[in-house]
Amino acid sequence: MIDLYYWTTPNGHKITVFLEEAGLDYRIIPVDIGKGDQFKPDFLKISPNNRMPAIVDHDPAGGGAPISVFESGAILLYLAEKTGKFIPADIRGRVEVLQWLFWQMGGLGPMAGQNHHFALYAPEKIPYAINRYVKETSRLYAVLDKRLSERDFVAGDYSIADMAAYPWIVPWERQGQILDDTPNLKRWFEAIKARPAVQRAYARAEAVNTQPVVSEEAKKVLFGQDAGTVKQ
Template sequence: MIELYYWPTPNGHKITLFLEECGLPYTIRPVNIGKGEQFEPAFLKISPNNRMPAIVDTKPADGGEPVSVFESGAILQYLAEKTERFLPKDLRGRATVIEWLFWQVGGLGPMLGQNHHFNRYAPEKIPYAIDRYVRETRRLYGVLDKRLEGRNFIAGSEYTIADMAAYPWIVPYENQGMRLDDFPHLKRWFERIRDREATRRAYAIADTIEGKTDLRTDEEARRHLFGR
């Protein structure tokens, strides 16, 4: 059984995408980041960076004590290795998936996250910051679009954890100032993943989570998330 410590953010969606695809039994443990639950001592024991998602695998492959994993990319890799799914076994295929997974966690996520912050949540509009992160978002969309030319998925013909990592960050493309029509290969990939049954189920889970707030107006949530 996988215990998933979750909130409906792009990084949270990555893990529900995987779990809904593979059919591994799991239970949701909501972590309301707007209420500061990510700072509670019990959660910090499994996620010392006070960020979600995190998981606890109560039945690890070695038969030992439960294993906790934090950081979304590490979780995806752990689950792929546990289930032997969505990560190629051959040397070159595996290397390709891992490098694009790291591309997402090291670039696409952080840069688009800054885009979201300065465009939607910053208390004052800073034109330089907005322009800088919108431009970087466009560059990264272009990198992904070029990669997807002639490919169904990021690593080739098969759906992998590299796709699961990137897709949730593209979902709010309009809020990032992007148009998918400007990136035809990315758009085709995006629609292919959007229409998967497991993707629909994963995003339906987000609708069941209570306590979501609007970070543009909720001062308590802003204080917890942005240190205000």
């Protein structure tokens, strides 16, 4: 059994997609980040960066004590290695997947996240910031579109690289993007969207969070953190 500490964000969706694709037995433990659940001491023992998702694997390979993992990329890699699924066994294929997994973790996710923040949540609309992150998101979409011009999936066969990137493309309209401008990306996006496991994963999200709108009180929790938050 895997405990998934989860909320309905792109990084959370990555893990439910993998778990559904792999057919692993798991239970969702909601971490309502708008209410501050991510700062509770029990959760911080698992995820010291006070971010979700995180997992606790109660049946790790080789037995022994449960293993906890935080950071969505690390979780995807852990689960891929645990199951032997969605990552190639050969070194060249593995490197391809890892390159694009880290591309998402270091580029697409953070830049699209800043795009969301300044365009949707910032109390002051700063044109320079909005333009900066919308344009960088557009550049990253173009990188992915070019990559997909000669292959069905990001790194050969369907893999954790695709699972990492897809949830960050789902809110493309909120990011100021036009999928028709990136036809290879659009084709890939629609193919993943149609996968039964992906549909099941997103259905779980709807059951967990029926009010995805970020309230003013939630914004104070989400965007009011500094070093003092950690030192408490």
